[in-house]
Amino acid sequence: MTRHCFLQQRAFRLSLPSSCRDAALGAPADAPWRFRPRCSSTLAPTNIANILRNSSSPLASSSVSSSAQTLTVNGFVRTVRKQKRVAFAALGDGSTLQTVQAVLTPEQAGGLSTGTAVSITGQWKPSPGQGQSHELQADSVRILGDNDAATSPLQKKYQTAEFVRTLPHLRSRLPFHSLLLRLRSQVTAQVTSYFATQDFIQVHPPIITSSDCEGAGEVFTVSPEVPPSPNSNAKQQPQEQHGLFFGRPKYLTVSSQLHLEALAQSVNKVWALSPTFRAEKSDTPRHLSEFYMLEAEVSFVEDLEQIMDVVEGMLRTIASDLKSSHVGQELLVSRARDTWEGDSPAIAPRELAQRWQGLIDGPWPRITYQDAIQRLKGAVTEGKAEFQFAPDHQDGLQTEHERFLAENVGQGGPVFVTDYPRSIKPFYMSPSAESRTTSQDAPTVSCFDLLVPELCELVGGSMREHRLAELSKAMDEKGLSTARVIDLETQASDGSLQCYESLPPNFSLTANMLAGAFAGIAEHSVMYPIDLLKTRMQIVNPSPTAIYSGISNAMVTISRVEGFRTLWRGVSSVVVGAGPAHAVYFASYEAVKHALGGNEGGHGEHHPLAAAASGASATIASDALMNPFDVIKQRMQLHGSIYKSVPQCARQVFRTEGLSAFYVSYPTTLCMTVPFTALQFMAYESISKVMNPTGEYDPYTHCAAGGLAGGVAAGFTTPLDVIKTLLQTRGSASDAELRNVSGLWEAAKIIKRREGWKGYFRGLKPRIITTMPSTAICWSAYEMAKAFFIARSEIP
Numbered sequence: 001m002t003r004h005c006f007l008q009q010r011a012f013r014l015s016l017p018s019s020c021r022d023a024a025l026g027a028p029a030d031a032p033w034r035f036r037p038r039c040s041s042t043l044a045p046t047n048i049a050n051i052l053r054n055s056s057s058p059l060a061s062s063s064v065s066s067s068a069q070t071l072t073v074n075g076f077v078r079t080v081r082k083q084k085r086v087a088f089a090a091l092g093d094g095s096t097l098q099t100v101q102a103v104l105t106p107e108q109a110g111g112l113s114t115g116t117a118v119s120i121t122g123q124w125k126p127s128p129g130q131g132q133s134h135e136l137q138a139d140s141v142r143i144l145g146d147n148d149a150a151t152s153p154l155q156k157k158y159q160t161a162e163f164v165r166t167l168p169h170l171r172s173r174l175p176f177h178s179l180l181l182r183l184r185s186q187v188t189a190q191v192t193s194y195f196a197t198q199d200f201i202q203v204h205p206p207i208i209t210s211s212d213c214e215g216a217g218e219v220f221t222v223s224p225e226v227p228p229s230p231n232s233n234a235k236q237q238p239q240e241q242h243g244l245f246f247g248r249p250k251y252l253t254v255s256s257q258l259h260l261e262a263l264a265q266s267v268n269k270v271w272a273l274s275p276t277f278r279a280e281k282s283d284t285p286r287h288l289s290e291f292y293m294l295e296a297e298v299s300f301v302e303d304l305e306q307i308m309d310v311v312e313g314m315l316r317t318i319a320s321d322l323k324s325s326h327v328g329q330e331l332l333v334s335r336a337r338d339t340w341e342g343d344s345p346a347i348a349p350r351e352l353a354q355r356w357q358g359l360i361d362g363p364w365p366r367i368t369y370q371d372a373i374q375r376l377k378g379a380v381t382e383g384k385a386e387f388q389f390a391p392d393h394q395d396g397l398q399t400e401h402e403r404f405l406a407e408n409v410g411q412g413g414p415v416f417v418t419d420y421p422r423s424i425k426p427f428y429m430s431p432s433a434e435s436r437t438t439s440q441d442a443p444t445v446s447c448f449d450l451l452v453p454e455l456c457e458l459v460g461g462s463m464r465e466h467r468l469a470e471l472s473k474a475m476d477e478k479g480l481s482t483a484r485v486i487d488l489e490t491q492a493s494d495g496s497l498q499c500y501e502s503l504p505p506n507f508s509l510t511a512n513m514l515a516g517a518f519a520g521i522a523e524h525s526v527m528y529p530i531d532l533l534k535t536r537m538q539i540v541n542p543s544p545t546a547i548y549s550g551i552s553n554a555m556v557t558i559s560r561v562e563g564f565r566t567l568w569r570g571v572s573s574v575v576v577g578a579g580p581a582h583a584v585y586f587a588s589y590e591a592v593k594h595a596l597g598g599n600e601g602g603h604g605e606h607h608p609l610a611a612a613a614s615g616a617s618a619t620i621a622s623d624a625l626m627n628p629f630d631v632i633k634q635r636m637q638l639h640g641s642i643y644k645s646v647p648q649c650a651r652q653v654f655r656t657e658g659l660s661a662f663y664v665s666y667p668t669t670l671c672m673t674v675p676f677t678a679l680q681f682m683a684y685e686s687i688s689k690v691m692n693p694t695g696e697y698d699p700y701t702h703c704a705a706g707g708l709a710g711g712v713a714a715g716f717t718t719p720l721d722v723i724k725t726l727l728q729t730r731g732s733a734s735d736a737e738l739r740n741v742s743g744l745w746e747a748a749k750i751i752k753r754r755e756g757w758k759g760y761f762r763g764l765k766p767r768i769i770t771t772m773p774s775t776a777i778c779w780s781a782y783e784m785a786k787a788f789f790i791a792r793s794e795i796p
Helices: 049-057 057-064 175-197 234-240 256-269 304-324 326-337 349-363 369-381 397-408 468-477 483-492 509-526 528-538 552-559 564-566 571-595 608-637 646-657 666-691 701-727 744-755 756-759 764-793
Strands: 069-082 088-094 100-104 117-126 132-143 269-277 290-298 367-368 413-416 445-452 454-462
Touching: 049 069, 049 100, 069 100, 069 132, 088 117, 100 117, 100 413, 132 528, 175 304, 175 326, 256 290, 290 304, 304 326, 304 349, 304 413, 304 445, 304 454, 326 349, 367 369, 367 764, 369 397, 369 413, 397 413, 397 445, 397 454, 571 608, 608 646, 608 666, 666 701, 701 756, 701 764, 744 756
Parallel strands: 100 132, 367 413
Antiparallel strands: 069 088, 069 117, 088 100, 117 132, 269 290, 413 445, 445 454
């Protein structure tokens, strides 16, 4: 069984020599807090790096030569060589690239293998062999953690990056990876110290934020993982995970810039070293999904030179401290000793040392963007360089251009490029000083990029535009309507529903379907009596007692002869069917509308074709559910209907006519509802844009626009509705020809032959009268339900 190693926590004590015992901090003998002195000949350095550093000093070497010292070394076995009479183990603990050689007996080395955690106590003596100045002649060996080669497969050989990534818990034990951790720790400490001396305040901006300050949309959205329900279907799970934890979209930060700008107004100078996340789908080393980014903001600065001075001073300090540090020297040694077998060769130690020296000595030239373009063009003209992309003022600097400037203008060191064209930089950058712009050049902004050899852009910064009028103008020039942004923010603050026609990102499919179901039930239930009159009046060859001269006559006659309750016969069919059918109807409508770009451009944009196509798609899906219920409804609406309930009607039709009876009119229904819905949705969207240009929730607009749109669509599609009624009621007809009609064209021919063209417009008035309030109710109910769910989602 593999046993993983963990460091034990131990308290520490301050040990003093016996000569200092009585004078220990002047403490009286009975003082309860008096330190307990302890003298020992055993050295206890904190790590292997300190052991080797102390041993390399001349004073330590002379003292050790006279008498060996006893010490304890804790670490992991890097390699072990076992011979007949002696064994050698190389120990490392990550504090240095070097290892300590322990000389062991075969018995002591019996349980050791690469990766074993040990604590070895012995005599620290000069080594007679080559490769190390001292060695540890072991007296005792204590195994702190066994190692299993199957679960800890790291060996003393080259490991590919792909293989090492599969061992995230072990890869940091590799000497070079340990060195990178120490390098990062040291640089972080140096940056912290530098900013502290410059009176900067370290802050910690949030990782989860509502802002995408880069504006590229390449962000990771934060949402909770919904645990699977025991009764839920696996196919439904992705839809359940769309719900947002915070009510509104939140993202992993792509930059702390906006937060730092606000914090700088409080304490003048701020900086942060925070994790940053970018959802860029790129596998190049220049694009990472997660990395740490150093950002700083300074208030009350009017000259870009001051910001560049801060950057230059910080990098000079880091390079100077790194060059003189033990970590820096080990990095050079590692580059000289190791041979990389990866995709790209390692940077030579001499080149790396030159880069550090270039950061320390400079000259740190500062040139304008215009000057950089001229230098690049001059290099091409003189044949000194060839570029894949020709340098141009409006195209920006490519990587090959930045590399050339760093190597030639910066003389192998860093170079600042300032004053880029306004057209290729963000809107929030302030204009350059007048002394740096000429009448013949395009407007520039006060910004800089710091270019270094090989890596190219390392640091970027700018002066911020702080004047509101100029900032608003710059936003308008970049296509960011400040009026719309301010309007939306104002509406959001007072609780209203802005940009209503475009559903918010956190409006779930479930809420959408509930809103649609509510609208469908409301529409069909309220206007059901008028719908019954329309069905009666559209019947071809009705019985003599079911002939009506008009809507009023039909309602009075039915109420007097058959009873008032007859007007509601079959209403349960539409209540049962309209709920799921309209849920699918409006869900499909919103989904297709969004996919076709119907929500793009805000409430000011009009997309009639997207509205028509989304309406047509919606009715195809919903009619597949609604058509059987519509057949049952119209069978029960007929004069002298024998059906008393929806289940009885459904069973009887199925037994006598088969399943096809419920869908015989489906093609005709689609022929009617597709153009009807396309016309209705297109008219509704158009009328709504005219009546409600702000796009806010307005029940009067939705009601009026829905009614007008329904009336227009109903008038144009009445002939198809007459044909559909004939097909859906054929089973109840006494006429043999009508009972055996089988298709759209056959039904159309019968109507034309018996009643002429006017037969196609039977029931026109009740259809329009039915449709206008129905669609008005439907849209009003849907928009009201939608507003309810949106308001709930915006509650913090």
